[in-house]
Amino acid sequence: MVVRQHQLRVLTPVVLASLGLGLFACVDDWRDEVIYQMLVDRFANGDPGNDHRLDPSPTSLARFKGGDWQGVIDQLDYLEELGVTAIWISPIVLNVDADAGFDGYHGYWQVDLERLNPHFGDLATLRTMIQACHERGIKVVLDIVTNHLGQVFYYDINRNGRPDEFLAGGYPTNPGDPQAPAGTPVTRITEYDPDWDPRGIQSVTSLGEAGPAPIRFFDMPEIYRVPPRPVVFQRPESYNLRGKVTDWNDRDQVVLGDFPGGLKDIDTTNLEVRDEMVRVFSDWVLKLDLDGFRIDTLKHVEHEFWQDFSRRVRERLSAAGKDNFLMFGEAFDGDDVLVGSYTFPGEMDSVFYFSQKFQVYDEVFARGGPTANVQRLLDQRATNYGSEPQELGIGISPQEALINFIDNHDVPRFLWRNADPRALRAAISYLMTQQGIPCLYYGTEQDFAGGNDPANREPLWWSGYSRDGETFRWTSRMARWRRTYPALRRGDFNLRWTTTRTGDEIDAGILAFDRQYEGQYALVVINAQGNHPSETRSPENTAMTVGAAAGTVLVDLVTGDRFTVGADQTLVVEVDVFGTRLLVPEDQVVAE
């Protein structure tokens, strides 16, 4: 009933927004936000009317499960209580529904960029969802893909007009030379997803190669495996046609190759393709009043595209009155230089901080590695990441607005690496207090522990949407403190203690930093290891110095403990295993 009333309440703004009357929701400062990443198919099922081709088995996580946009509407209270202020929803456009026994529930197998995926609802429902989010101050970020489409065509390598998988090779290497090797190597070829060929995929006959392989689009409308739209994607010249990436260290392959699984790589240097990308994705923003893009597979597209795309999208949205539109991307790579390279002028407002995910959340919090990793990464940030806000962007430099995350839909969940939920909560503490924008993967708050894709894509309803779990409550508390104390959101960031020690040492696992913003101060001390309580002093008894003035009384918001900063601005605090102390000056404590 609540949902229906809510829908009625937002009806008027939906209609007005559709008329372009400028009801866009705008974000003041993206650092204030807590993003919650959800796979719509797995978050909540609110409309049984679109439960098409569901596989109810709890083990078949590669199949549709039924989540939809109505489900998001229904669970906004849950999100609000968790402390979420922005949601990142999985792609909304029509996808190839099924391929090789797997479903396109995730949304990354695009086939029509201008139509919605009916599994998740219709335009009215999606608009209603976004308006409902906006009414609660929750922003909506849309996941988009410009690098590839779903498996909409095959390479007709043997030119028989149908998709095949076959063995080829053994051809004479030099028919006229008796000394020539007997034959070329025999290899397995799949026309759905052939291996990389820098010349472009070649057709072959029993006598050898026979020139570039033609492509043929599938015609399977029952699963939306049809020629893609807009129509520019129905032309072979809109694709790179070089086959599947086999060497991820080969930059050409990474940029020009098909994504494994037969996802066809788009030629993003094609100006018509670019025009359509800008048009269709900008249109979605204006039609839906979106607040940001999460952009897939950054590193698989050339920088020139991002510079062009980002600028034109920003210009169009700005002209339409949509400001502070966040564009951040995914460069799934541990190379900090590479990840940061997309944040220089003209490109992304931000990126997922993958190098931090690997070096800090995995190495430090999950595996008990040295917290000095944090310092090392921080030292590189000024070099590797853009220091100036993008023109017409969010007004914050990428260095200050990195998207921090513990895990996501492409990597095993934290608890799969370290089953101790205390470690996870310690990681959440850092996520919510460090510089940048926290992004929480759905289910983390419910202690989900799935491994690699698709095991890490559990339906959230398995949890019963419980709000009583310790991790849920901890996340909620951390989000609330973040909201309450602006230093935790916008403050500068000063590391006060990290260590290379990971054993029995007194400071093993200690990560401490303080943040200050317009006179507000917060000190965070985390023990990232689970072996023993640690303190903010070295084995040589050198104490941590902090930014607070000597004599300042700091109150630990977690425990209520009080600490006084020493005369030399030193402070020694003990933190329990995987514990967190969130210390603010006594006079700045806000009553809860």
Add this chain to the structure above:
Amino acid sequence: MPVVTRGWVTCAVLAAALGSVGAYAQPPEEGLPSEDGQPWYERGGGTDAPDDGAGTTPSPEEEEPALAVPTPPAGETAPTSSPSETSAPSAAAEATSNRSGFFFGSYGRISAVSNLRGGLGRESDIVAFNPRIDEDLYFELELRREDELVGNLRSRIVATVAFTGEFFHLDSEFDENIAVRNLFAEVQNALVDDLSLWVGSRMWRGDDVYLLNFWPLDNLNTVGGGIDYRALDERLDLRLAVGLARPDDPFHRQVDGTVANSGFLPADVVILDRPRTTVAAKATYFLFGRRVERGAKISLYAEGHFLPEGRRNIEFGITEVLPRDGGYVLGGQLGGWDVGNRAFVNLFFKWGRGLGAYNPLGVPFRVGGVMDSSRAREALVALSANWETGPFGLQVGAYYRNFRDADPNVFDRNHMAEGAVNLRPHVWVGNHAGLSMDLSYQALQMSALDEVTGKVVRGGVTKIGFIPFYSPFGRGTYTRPHLRIIYAATIRDDGAQRLYPFEDPRSRQSVEHFLGVGAEWWFDSTSYGF
């Protein structure tokens, strides 16, 4: 004497005289006046015989012709289809005289036959229009509503359902092949006397060759309408019909699935939709009057076929233009009858070009890049005759056909000459039983060369059959029902055997048997002349 014969197709008088009667209205012997003082063939009533022209044999046929085993090209199969409309609308008009109400009619034939080798007997023909002694199951059920209105105005609604294929008791499949063959409304004496209008789906046809189960001249199955008019003191029949046919084949129609605008199920999109329009006209003149003991008629016949340009998808991104197409048929018929001798003869001539050379419900051939039918042609001559005297009778059916399809190939299995001759003498034993002998020869020659013999593909089939029968309504070649015992021996020459695939036992059988029992009936059906 009431006017009871108003059909477009002429000569039915003799056919009626020859005994094509309803099951419940035995025609008087020898054409004597009936109880009401009218000659029986002019008497109204739904159960009487066709009224309108000698040679109109009441022998409806199923849509699929009994093809020669080596399947003839589609174009050749066309003319054989469909039940006769012989004297159709007008005859029904006669039927309506003096009565209104619902009426039921039927045509049917059924048999249980062995091949004497442990299997079912089956057709064993090689030409398109083959001797019917070994024909298949088929029947029609017809329901009509007929009304007499003010003045001469009459109307009727006709619905005919036909069944073919193997029936449930034979194949255990609880389904049948069903088709609606007629579904039309007709008004007679509309606007002016002797003018009839009809609209609907209709079998539109003239005289047949009963022994070959074949309508050589006018034989249309369309959805449309027509006008019929009788003039010159009933000596001249004029018929005009216009109809559409859009067979569900890739030449006429293509439907592609696509992603629907909403929801999950794909939507169908009609890509190609080009119905063929057929205009047919026929004029028949009765030289000595329509209702004479000995008469003659001459018919001229023409069809025009018009098919608009279309475009169909070959695969995504590749479309194919099907150019505008057309064709015509020109034909004629000479007929004569002698009621006293229960005799008639009909001679048919037909020339078709382009689409007119094909079955209107068929798909013109396509070979390579041949996209229109302009090269196709068909020439046909056919004969149908009957003669009876005392206990003896003789039926004759024959045809010769030369067909060439639309491609330019000189040596081609679709470039052929074929024909058949069928004689069926019979003798009556008493008034209700008789014995028929069926003798036929059919032959086929194609311009293509046989890779085995190095000669043109050809074949010949001789059939010898005997049909003892019982006729409860008495004598008459066209009296029905008949209950029969049927035996036929089919003798194939080497060429005929080679027309079958090697794996088919008939490719190695020079003789095939057909022995069983059968029945055939017709009554009160527009399919054979009302």
